[in-house]
Amino acid sequence: MLKKLIKIVAVSMISTTIVFAANFNAQAEKDRKAFVDYFLKKFENPVANRDKYFPYVPLKELKKDYIYPLKFQDFQDGPLSWYRPSKEQFAEINDFPPYEIPVDDGEELFNKPFANGKTYASCFPNPAIKQNYPYYDVHRDEIVTIGMAVNECRVINGEKPLKYGKGDLAKVVAYLAVKSRGKKIDIKIPNENAAKAYEAGKKLFYKQRGYLAISCNECHVKSAGKRIRAEALSPALGATTQMPVYRIKWGGLGTLQRRLAGCVKDTGSEKPKMQSKPLKELAYFLTYMSNGMKLFGPDTRK
Numbered sequence: 001m002l003k004k005l006i007k008i009v010a011v012s013m014i015s016t017t018i019v020f021a022a023n024f025n026a027q028a029e030k031d032r033k034a035f036v037d038y039f040l041k042k043f044e045n046p047v048a049n050r051d052k053y054f055p056y057v058p059l060k061e062l063k064k065d066y067i068y069p070l071k072f073q074d075f076q077d078g079p080l081s082w083y084r085p086s087k088e089q090f091a092e093i094n095d096f097p098p099y100e101i102p103v104d105d106g107e108e109l110f111n112k113p114f115a116n117g118k119t120y121a122s123c124f125p126n127p128a129i130k131q132n133y134p135y136y137d138v139h140r141d142e143i144v145t146i147g148m149a150v151n152e153c154r155v156i157n158g159e160k161p162l163k164y165g166k167g168d169l170a171k172v173v174a175y176l177a178v179k180s181r182g183k184k185i186d187i188k189i190p191n192e193n194a195a196k197a198y199e200a201g202k203k204l205f206y207k208q209r210g211y212l213a214i215s216c217n218e219c220h221v222k223s224a225g226k227r228i229r230a231e232a233l234s235p236a237l238g239a240t241t242q243m244p245v246y247r248i249k250w251g252g253l254g255t256l257q258r259r260l261a262g263c264v265k266d267t268g269s270e271k272p273k274m275q276s277k278p279l280k281e282l283a284y285f286l287t288y289m290s291n292g293m294k295l296f297g298p299d300t301r302k
């Protein structure tokens, strides 16, 4: 009898957890599906659907320069996914990928012993982990990014943390990215506070900002697949799969947060600090939107 009772309680506990777990990401899943659906439809046939999505793009350009139909995974290529001239240009550049040397440096740093004799491997025995970042740590009640994880590994091993966004930190992250290639992004929303963090990130994405009073959504959803001068605007779907990126403009690697902070600044807003709560929330939202997509980073950009 007692055994049976324990079993019933145990089973009901398990099912309650499952119901709750499903609930916390219900809204996010709804958002994500709509997001994916929008991009797949938009890039299914830009020529046939010109009136709906690209009314101001010359037909000649749509026919000549647009790559379509784009499938889910194709969005990993960001601005290169749909715009043939950029895709061809960067295919050539990536014959000798400029990120290769920094990735090698990252591998060396990863395996180089700290002063205490241990290496990063003591924290990351399996380096194929990028698909789970950023994640919501329910015990700490905050978003943990992969950059934070790298620095926390250093600190518990008695080393100084690295500067965020670029340099050695970006190199170690790039090495972890290479090791995680092909893994599907798997961001979870484990509790109510995580759902709140997701919502906060979403709000930032849709918020008009800067002197242009323009939102991320305006450029990377509504105008994704159009050009601003010589820049092909990238779809927000897949926008985190190829990070960190080697940018020719930077002459080096930069992390997702470095890129996001740059885009915020370019709209005329104050540049957010690396690992600040809003920037992490924005990254959490944006990465969730690409759940299920295979990682591919690093890649090269303008």
Ligand code: HEC
Pocket: 077, 078, 079, 204, 205, 214, 215, 216, 217, 218, 219, 220, 228, 231, 232, 233, 234, 235, 239, 240, 242, 245, 259, 260, 263, 264, 267, 282, 286, 301
């Ligand atoms: C005025 C238009 C504009 C706004 C607003 C804008 N961006 Fe961008 N963003 C660009 C341009 C141009 C690029 C470079 C080409 C590209 O990748 O789209 C870029 C690049 C990016 C990239 C790199 C994509 C890749 O694959 O390399 C990310 C990620 C990004 N933006 C995120 C954001 C986020 C998040 C916001 C809101 C805080 C934002 N952007 C706001 C214009 C904009």
